[in-house]
Amino acid sequence: xxxxxxxxxxxxxxxxxxxxxxxxxxxxxxxxxxxxxxxxxxxxxxxxxxxxxxxxxxxxxxxxxxxxxxxxxxxxxxxxxxxxxxxxxxxxxxxxxxxxxxxxxxxxxxxxxxxxxxxxxxxxxxxxxxxxxxxxxxxxxxxxxxxxxxxxxxxxxxxxxxxxxxxxxxxxxxxxxxxxxxxxxxxxxxxxxxxxxxxxxxxxxxxxxxxxxxxxxxxxxxxxxxxxxxxxxxxxxxxxxxxxxxxxxxxxxxxxxxxxxxxxxxxxxxxxxxxxxxxxxxxxxxxxxxxxxxxxxxxxxxxxxxxxxxxxxxxxxxxxxxxxxxxxxxxxxxxxxxxxxxxxxxxxxxxxxxxxxxxxxxxxxxxxxxxxxxxxxxxxxxxxxxxxxxxxxxxxxxxxxxxxxxxxxxxxxxxxxxxxxxxxxxxxxxxxxxxxxxxxxxxxxxxxxxxxxxxxxxxxxxxxxxxxxxxxxxxxxxxxxxxxxxxxxxxxxxxxxxxxxxxxxxxxxxxxxxxxxxxxxxxxxxxxxxxxxxxxxxxxxxxxxxxxxxxxxxxxxxxxxxxxxxxxxxxxxxxxxxxxxxxxxxxxxxxxxxxxxxxxxxxxxxxxxxxxxxxxxxxx
Amino acid sequence: xxxxxxxxxxxxxxxxxxxxxxxxxxxxxxxxxxxxxxxxxxxxxxxxxxxxxxxxxxxxxxxxxxxxxxxxxxxxxxxxxxxxxxxxxxxxxxxxxxxxxxxxxxxxxxxxxxxxxxxxxxxxxxxxxxxxxxxxxxxxxxxxxxxxxxxxxxxxxxxxxxxxxxxxxxxxxxxxxxxxxxxxxxxxxxxxxxxxxxxxxxxxxxxxxxxxxxxxxxxxxxxxxxxxxxxxxxxxxxxxxxxxxxxxxxxxxxxxxxxxxxxxxxxxxxxxxxxxxxxxxxxxxxxxxxxxxxxxxxxxxxxxxxxxxxxxxxxxx
Numbered sequence: 001x002x003x004x005x006x007x008x009x010x011x012x013x014x015x016x017x018x019x020x021x022x023x024x025x026x027x028x029x030x031x032x033x034x035x036x037x038x039x040x041x042x043x044x045x046x047x048x049x050x051x052x053x054x055x056x057x058x059x060x061x062x063x064x065x066x067x068x069x070x071x072x073x074x075x076x077x078x079x080x081x082x083x084x085x086x087x088x089x090x091x092x093x094x095x096x097x098x099x100x101x102x103x104x105x106x107x108x109x110x111x112x113x114x115x116x117x118x119x120x121x122x123x124x125x126x127x128x129x130x131x132x133x134x135x136x137x138x139x140x141x142x143x144x145x146x147x148x149x150x151x152x153x154x155x156x157x158x159x160x161x162x163x164x165x166x167x168x169x170x171x172x173x174x175x176x177x178x179x180x181x182x183x184x185x186x187x188x189x190x191x192x193x194x195x196x197x198x199x200x201x202x203x204x205x206x207x208x209x210x211x212x213x214x215x216x217x218x219x220x221x222x223x224x225x226x227x228x229x230x231x232x233x234x235x236x237x238x239x240x241x242x243x244x245x246x247x248x249x250x251x252x253x254x255x256x257x258x259x260x261x262x263x264x265x266x267x268x269x270x271x272x273x274x275x276x277x278x279x280x281x282x283x284x285x286x287x288x289x290x291x292x293x294x295x296x297x298x299x300x301x302x303x304x305x306x307x308x309x310x311x312x313x314x315x316x317x318x319x320x321x322x323x324x325x326x327x328x329x330x331x332x333x334x335x336x337x338x339x340x341x342x343x344x345x346x347x348x349x350x351x352x353x354x355x356x357x358x359x360x361x362x363x364x365x366x367x368x369x370x371x372x373x374x375x376x377x378x379x380x381x382x383x384x385x386x387x388x389x390x391x392x393x394x395x396x397x398x399x400x401x402x403x404x405x406x407x408x409x410x411x412x413x414x415x416x417x418x419x420x421x422x423x424x425x426x427x428x429x430x431x432x433x434x435x436x437x438x439x440x441x442x443x444x445x446x447x448x449x450x451x452x453x454x455x456x457x458x459x460x461x462x463x464x465x466x467x468x469x470x471x472x473x474x475x476x477x478x479x480x481x482x483x484x485x486x487x488x489x490x491x492x493x494x495x496x497x498x499x500x501x502x503x504x505x506x507x508x509x510x511x512x513x514x515x516x517x518x519x520x521x522x523x524x525x526x527x528x529x530x531x532x533x534x535x536x537x538x539x540x541x542x543x544x545x546x547x548x549x550x551x552x553x554x555x556x557x558x559x560x561x562x563x564x565x566x567x568x569x570x571x572x573x574x575x576x577x578x579x580x581x582x583x584x585x586x587x588x589x590x591x592x593x594x595x596x597x598x599x600x601x602x603x604x605x606x607x608x609x610x611x612x613x614x615x616x617x618x619x620x
Numbered sequence: 621x622x623x624x625x626x627x628x629x630x631x632x633x634x635x636x637x638x639x640x641x642x643x644x645x646x647x648x649x650x651x652x653x654x655x656x657x658x659x660x661x662x663x664x665x666x667x668x669x670x671x672x673x674x675x676x677x678x679x680x681x682x683x684x685x686x687x688x689x690x691x692x693x694x695x696x697x698x699x700x701x702x703x704x705x706x707x708x709x710x711x712x713x714x715x716x717x718x719x720x721x722x723x724x725x726x727x728x729x730x731x732x733x734x735x736x737x738x739x740x741x742x743x744x745x746x747x748x749x750x751x752x753x754x755x756x757x758x759x760x761x762x763x764x765x766x767x768x769x770x771x772x773x774x775x776x777x778x779x780x781x782x783x784x785x786x787x788x789x790x791x792x793x794x795x796x797x798x799x800x801x802x803x804x805x806x807x808x809x810x811x812x813x814x815x816x817x818x819x820x821x822x823x824x825x826x827x828x829x830x831x832x833x834x835x836x837x838x839x840x841x842x843x844x845x846x847x848x849x850x851x852x853x854x855x856x857x858x859x860x861x862x863x864x865x866x867x868x869x870x871x872x873x874x875x876x877x878x879x880x881x882x883x884x885x886x887x888x889x890x891x892x893x894x895x896x897x898x899x900x901x902x903x904x905x906x907x908x909x910x911x912x913x914x915x916x917x918x919x920x921x922x923x924x925x926x927x928x929x930x931x932x933x934x935x936x937x
């Protein structure tokens with residue numbers, strides 16, 4: 001709740017709206033006890049008094065009634081009707097939406113078509129029709145406004161419910177023996193409530209406006225009862241001679257609706273988890289860099305990462321995702337970077353081209369050199385020219401990296417033309433050639449396909465073709481086969497291996513699978529808790545792992561052909577990188593840990609074969 | 621040995637392009653008639669690639685999806701209606717994604733209470749005792765009960781999912797990719813926990829996974845699914861070591877194994893489910909396919925010992 005308020009007031013406009021609306025609501029609630037004239041007390045002798053007249057702060061209307069008093073009572077009524085209408089529409093709409101979305105099929109079809117019919121009428125016509133049937137009156141205007149707004153809530157909530165109804169926890173509830181009513185009330189509704197609240201907060205303003213509109217037409221509140229709409233309606237005839245009688249209620253409607261809308265938007269932003277971090281609203285084009293010193297290059301290499309440190313600053317917490325990582329990649333070499341989730345392997349890869357989202361990501365140290373040129377802190381234009389041209393990425397899920405609305409051929413053409421000034425026709429031929437290179441059968445026809453029309457394996461081939469589009473020197477592949485089936489994985493790995501050998505590509509291959517590393521990579525680096533704990537030639541590391549973590553991680557993974565067996569598990573969990581222990585991060589889970597492992601900084605020692613351990617399994 | 625689970629010609633068809641009246645535009649056979657026997661205390665592994673129908677099969681077995689035809693028998697009792705509550709006491713399900721299988725707006729205690737109250741009518745002291753016992757069984761600390769699902773790591777959330785499934789005191793657990801969302805070091809912990817629970821509580825498992833090595837490590841017997849049909853069944857020790865169906869052989873050869881050279885895996889994809897081939901679904905990718913394969917659907921038959929394959933030209937040594 002505190003967090004919610006803090007987020008809400010971080011948005012200044014929403015804070016302003018909250019203050020204005022709060023003041024109006026307090027005044028409206030206090031109206032009966034304020035020393036005001038009676039709102040319906042007529043005094044035709046004093047009609048159309050100007051504002052600031054004695055005894056009448058805002059003047060009087062055509063019957064000499066005190067405008068301030070009428071304004072306060074009218075605001076009270078309009079607010080009450082607006083909130084009530086929103087509540088009725090929200091509850092009724094949510095009930096329809098939840099039922100239609102949960103049961104689906106025919107129930108859904110019938111109810112939603114009914115709602116569609118309601119929506120097909122212009123809203124004011126529908127409201128007028130309802131009032132015409134029920135007769136004029138504030139309560140009937142309320143009903144009309146509520147009914148008119150039900151479709152908006154029903155459709156909104158139905159969409160959310162359809163998503164929830166197919167979630168696994170609903171299946172779990174059914175398996176736990178719950179009936180439909182209980183599932184709806186205890187499983188679905190609690191997940192829908194925030195959406196209803198958000199939708200209501202953004203529509204109350206609209207409903208107040210609609211009620212005022214009906215009252216303005218004389219269909220809402222009946223004289224002498226004041227509400228903002230009827231005040232405007234009565235003042236209409238004197239618009240020129242006594243403009244203040246229109247301006248006063250008009251300004252109040254403006255204030256209410258504006259503050260409600262500003263507050264509503266603020267509530268929506270504060271409750272939406274994606275917008276909450278603020279990262280989505282203002283991402284930077286390249287990761288923020290805050291480094292004090294630039295380490296000297298430690299050697300040669302096409303790509304050299306020296307002492308890279310990438311952190312995430314979220315509030316007061318600092319997550320050291322990548323902690324002094326050094327790697328190097330030679331031309332034509334494949335380096336495997338292996339680790340569990342949260343070990344920092346993906347952040348390392350994204351840091352290379354400044355692709356870590358900022359905020360919250362910050363590169364706080366180290367250097368990444370491509371052919372000797374430091375990329376950390378390089379101007380955005382330089383990074384942009386190199387991204388895709390020299391260093392290309394392949395990601396885990398090609399469905400989320402390919403644009404769903406463009407044909408794959410067009411996406412490839414765009415990738416080519418970003419870096420090379422070729423004609424569209426030439427780029428098209430190149431795109432077909434690329435698709436053929438990644439062995440997509442019938443490439444010319446497939447270029448016209450949309451991403452969703454391809455299977456997972458085919459999409460990943462397109463992802464690879466996209467990475468190859470500008471003939472890069474380095475490909476960084478982040479778990480490119482994790483989402484694929486084994487037979488498809490084997491095809492993709494064979495393809496990558498082929499491309500590497502035929503074009504002299506260097507590959508940084510990120511994975512959690514030792515089997516894949518063993519088949520594809522020349523060298524391997526193992527990460528744990530944001531640091532490299534072991535590195536060396538793949539065959540040597542896999543055959544005789546030096547770090548206890550590597551040894552036990554390999555032992556965890558069953559290998560095909562071993563038959564039924566008990567697996568060797570590592571107890572405990574990987575450490576959180578915002579609270580790393582002193583010394584070796586693996587010490588709390590390690591059976592060989594000594595006191596010395598739990599203090600100080602443990603260095604990575606060795607030459608071709610390096611290990612960060614005081615008591616390694618084998619001498620490096 | 622008694623039979624824990626028996627399915628007879630269990631099949632499921634999905635209608636594509638439903639119309640308000642009249643027949644649908646097309647039908648997809650997600651699961652072709654499948655007959656499986658699972659012995660009491662056995663672990664049957666089910667492997668297959670995405671789209672092979674393994675999740676549809678699993679959902680039918682727990683009553684979340686009514687079968688189009690065929691029958692399910694659990695410990696000799698027929699269960700035909702799709703009523704998860706009736707199935708719930710006999711057979712339970714552990715979901716693939718541990719976090720999304722827990723309602724984010726409920727505490728762990730509320731999640732654990734649901735099956736105990738609904739299926740077994742427990743209340744008060746008995747309820748608390750049973751929850752404590754279940755949490756102890758899956759090595760979770762009792763203070764977790766007042767927390768919400770997002771506070772847990774994948775491994776812990778999966779233990780909660782297992783505890784919830786066990787709360788129904790089922791005889792059979794369907795484990796649908798229970799470890800594929802977990803890190804390898806945590807994966808082994810959960811697999812070992814499952815093995816331990818099975819021997820302590822005398823459970824029967826159906827273990828569904830796409831990870832051949834994991835299935836081989838935990839199963840007694842394995843069934844391989846391809847395009848909605850069982851193409852091979854056999855003991856875990858021999859199935860991947862000496863596959864009889866060419867598809868099983870392809871799977872075994874595709875699994876990444878340290879030291880085995882890359883390549884050799886031929887391309888090819890699943891047939892179009894809207895327009896399935898007349899004969900064997902694998903014929904288009906199979907090096908041994910003959911004209912017979914392209915015209916006639918092969919049926920499961922014994923090839924050697926306990927190993928059954930649905931192939932006209934099974935691999936024999």
